[in-house]
Amino acid sequence: MNDPEIYELANKVLGGLTNDLMEGTYAGLRGNLSLFWGSEEIYNACASSKGPSNEPPNHTITVNDELVRQVWRDAECCCEFLRSISEGSTTDEFYEFWDSRAKLPPCSDDEKLVHNMFVAAITWVYFHELGHLNQEHGVIRDEFGPKRDKAKRTTDIHEFEISRDKLISGKEALVSHVTELAADFEATNFYVLELIRHLLNPSFVDEKDRLEVFYDTLYLMVCGISLVFFRFNGDNPILPTAVVEGSHPKPLARLELLVIQITEILNILGPEIIGNVDGRTVNMLCKKATFSAALYWSTTNTENHDLDDGFILKGVHSSPCFLQYLQKIINTWDEVLPRIKQVNRFENPLGFMGFLNEFRKRATSVPPWGSAPEAKATTSSPPDAATS
Numbered sequence: 001m002n003d004p005e006i007y008e009l010a011n012k013v014l015g016g017l018t019n020d021l022m023e024g025t026y027a028g029l030r031g032n033l034s035l036f037w038g039s040e041e042i043y044n045a046c047a048s049s050k051g052p053s054n055e056p057p058n059h060t061i062t063v064n065d066e067l068v069r070q071v072w073r074d075a076e077c078c079c080e081f082l083r084s085i086s087e088g089s090t091t092d093e094f095y096e097f098w099d100s101r102a103k104l105p106p107c108s109d110d111e112k113l114v115h116n117m118f119v120a121a122i123t124w125v126y127f128h129e130l131g132h133l134n135q136e137h138g139v140i141r142d143e144f145g146p147k148r149d150k151a152k153r154t155t156d157i158h159e160f161e162i163s164r165d166k167l168i169s170g171k172e173a174l175v176s177h178v179t180e181l182a183a184d185f186e187a188t189n190f191y192v193l194e195l196i197r198h199l200l201n202p203s204f205v206d207e208k209d210r211l212e213v214f215y216d217t218l219y220l221m222v223c224g225i226s227l228v229f230f231r232f233n234g235d236n237p238i239l240p241t242a243v244v245e246g247s248h249p250k251p252l253a254r255l256e257l258l259v260i261q262i263t264e265i266l267n268i269l270g271p272e273i274i275g276n277v278d279g280r281t282v283n284m285l286c287k288k289a290t291f292s293a294a295l296y297w298s299t300t301n302t303e304n305h306d307l308d309d310g311f312i313l314k315g316v317h318s319s320p321c322f323l324q325y326l327q328k329i330i331n332t333w334d335e336v337l338p339r340i341k342q343v344n345r346f347e348n349p350l351g352f353m354g355f356l357n358e359f360r361k362r363a364t365s366v367p368p369w370g371s372a373p374e375a376k377a378t379t380s381s382p383p384d385a386a387t388s
């Protein structure tokens with residue numbers, strides 16, 4: 001597919017979502033949602049909210065052409081790479097861990113596989129921007145971060161580009177990280193519910209094939225979203241850190257939390273709505289998809305051109321440093337959530353980020369950063385080269 005065709009497909013997908021929201025939620029609020037396409041050659045998307053939060057919303061989502069072009073090319077190259085793995089090769093043996101050595105769902109049309117990864121990825125990015133707008137994160141950052149004389153006041157929230165500003169820290173960084181993770185959470189809920197809605201449509205898939213299509217679609221979805229985060233992350237694995245700095249959390253940390261959320265949602269809703277969904281299979285497929293994306297990225301986009309386990313997701317509980325980071329996130333989220341509920345545009349409680357009591361206890365059981373040996377050993381990594 002050439003570049004103009006990619007832009008046309010992206011506009012069809014995201015334009016359709018915008019029209020649906022305008023005819024539904026935004027019409028009910030007497031508001032407006034616009035989709036703009038940016039021409040800057042940067043991997044970037046932006047959410048903008050104009051006017052007070054107690055008035056009808058005037059929202060804009062801007063997506064750069066370069067973002068959708070690169071998303072398609074990454075999906076295309078990933079599929080080509082996975083197809084090229086020879087049976088019995090050293091790389092093929094990595095897949096012995098999974099239930100099947102199949103790297104892609106059975107399909108003779110590679111462009112269809114790329115299409116599904118692409119649509120999943122750009123739809124998730126769009127829903128992430130929508131999450132910022134629904135919860136009026138510009139308002140939250142202004143009210144809970146440093147006062148206007150100490151922080152840049154803007155209605156725009158830029159997502160996926162190298163930071164051109166000073167490296168922010170303290171409360172400003174913490175509120176920014178929390179709102180990014182909150183937008184991730186809402187985006188993931190939106191997308192999973194949208195996936196289920198499609199699967200329940202008889203014109204999309206016959207009931208007898210629903211479970212198989214669900215598993216295949218889930219795998220491609222997680223592959224596509226993972227590639228987005230690897231592109232944000234860049235070519236160097238990032239050491240875990242408990243320090244909250246910069247405008248965005250670590251891309252691979254965000255991916256860790258996102259995959260956990262997908263499996264939790266589907267373990268609850270899958271059996272009730274789709275039927276016969278096996279939680280273990282869902283968990284394995286999600287982990288296998290992130291591994292496939294990590295294998296592709298590490299092998300083709302890093303200096304050593306080999307699998308680097310620094311790109312492989314390890315699990316939240318395996319990193320005391322990450323849990324120390326999440327202590328701050330949980331506390332700040334508890335602080336801002338009441339205000340977010342006041343300004344939230346959609347009456348969708350499932351869109352609010354949540355932390356189970358068991359997880360809270362696990363995070364708070366780790367000594368705060370700087371007071372334990374593991375903290376001192378793991379928090380000296382340099383800041384990210386790119387934000388997401």
